[in-house]
Amino acid sequence: MADPMRIRAKAEGDKATVRVLMSHEMESGQRKDSAGKLIPAWHINEVTASHNGKIVMTAEWGPAVSKNPFLQFNVKGAKAGDKVAITWKDNKGDSRTDEATVS
Amino acid sequence: MQTRRETLKHSAIVAGLLATTGLFPQYALAYNKTAFEAKAVADVLKALGAGAPVESKDVTIGGPDIAENGAVVPLTASTALPGVKHILLLVEKNPAALVALFNVTDSVEANFATRSKMGQSSDVYAVAIMNDGKALFAKKEVKVTLGGCGG
Numbered sequence: 001m002a003d004p005m006r007i008r009a010k011a012e013g014d015k016a017t018v019r020v021l022m023s024h025e026m027e028s029g030q031r032k033d034s035a036g037k038l039i040p041a042w043h044i045n046e047v048t049a050s051h052n053g054k055i056v057m058t059a060e061w062g063p064a065v066s067k068n069p070f071l072q073f074n075v076k077g078a079k080a081g082d083k084v085a086i087t088w089k090d091n092k093g094d095s096r097t098d099e100a101t102v103s
Numbered sequence: 104m105q106t107r108r109e110t111l112k113h114s115a116i117v118a119g120l121l122a123t124t125g126l127f128p129q130y131a132l133a134y135n136k137t138a139f140e141a142k143a144v145a146d147v148l149k150a151l152g153a154g155a156p157v158e159s160k161d162v163t164i165g166g167p168d169i170a171e172n173g174a175v176v177p178l179t180a181s182t183a184l185p186g187v188k189h190i191l192l193l194v195e196k197n198p199a200a201l202v203a204l205f206n207v208t209d210s211v212e213a214n215f216a217t218r219s220k221m222g223q224s225s226d227v228y229a230v231a232i233m234n235d236g237k238a239l240f241a242k243k244e245v246k247v248t249l250g251g252c253g254g
Contacts, residue, residue: 015212028220030198045139049211056210062139064194064202064220066175072216076209 007100009075009084016078016102018049020071020086028063044069046089051075052082078102139201144193144228147201151189153232159239164229165216166245173221173247178202180229181214182239189232190215196225221247 003023009016022044029041047059056075075084082102089095138150148156165179180190190213192202202219213231221227224246231239 026220028198030222051210054210056208058206059215060135060139060204060206062199062201062203064197064199066218066220070177070216070218072179073205074212074214076212 002094002096005086005088005096005098007084007086007098009078009082009100009102011078011080011082011102015074015076016082016084017072017074018084018086018100020069022069022071022086022088022096024067024069024088024090026063026065026067026069030063042090042092044088044090046087047071048087049073049075050085050087051078053085135204138204140199141201142199144195144200147191147193148230148232148238151191151204151232152236153230153238154236156230156238156240159231159241162229162231162239162241164227164241164243166227166243168244169246169248170221171248173223173249175218176221176227176245176247177216177218178227178229179214179216180205180231181212182229182231184213184231184233184239186234187213187231188234189230191228191230191232192217192219193228193230194219194221194225195228197222221245223247 006021009018024044027042031039041063043063044061049057085099087097138147141147141150161184162182170176180192187207190205193200205215207213226242227245228240228242
């Protein structure tokens with residue numbers, strides 16, 4: 001199981017800014033190891049964000065997103081105390097969900 | 104501590120919820136492999152079924168003028184226009200142009216920030232695909248002093 005994400009969600013006016021730091025290798029599939037063999041791509045390809053259980057955003061990522069990906073977005077109508085959950089899935093089928101409370 | 108049974112029950116509920124929303128047909132679709140393997144910006148848009156892109160002042164791309172480290176280039180893409188379906192981030196000269204695709208709903212602003220790898224200095228694009236299939240873009244040149252794709 002991968003390491004937990006760090007999620008910060010802060011309410012500002014009628015929206016909340018959500019910042020997520022995921023822990024993932026994000027291997028591009030372009031690099032070669034010391035023996036000259038291509039290292040297979042290993043990256044997050046699906047990200048889902050939900051606000052109080054309702055999906056508000058989904059994303060598809062390629063291998064060009066940086067290692068330990070950062071993501072920031074704004075959820076409309078979110079206020080302090082609301083729950084924001086983020087799920088990612090990688091191309092090896094691993095996945096992880098973490099939840100945070102809007103402050 | 105959650106028991107295995109509870110965890111299973113929760114996953115089943117979540118899966119059920121996802122299946123019933125119906126609002127997010129893209130969730131059921133497989134990962135859009137063609138778009139992510141396309142090399143050129145135009146091919147990516149074609150794979151996503153978008154029209155010919157038009158440069159627009161209503162779409163903004165944010166990023167550094169010079170990135171010291173191509174492995175971590177902070178990029179932002181946003182638009183204030185209503186009726187946006189997807190926001191894409193593309194790096195023209197990467198082995199595959201498409202970096203990330205965000206599916207926008209009414210509950211989020213069309214404003215995303217993430218970090219991308221860049222193999223070399225290149226134009227970066229933010230593309231907004233509207234509900235009617237129109238594609239609006241903004242571009243910016245980012246110079247990279249140390250590439251982040253090879254190694």
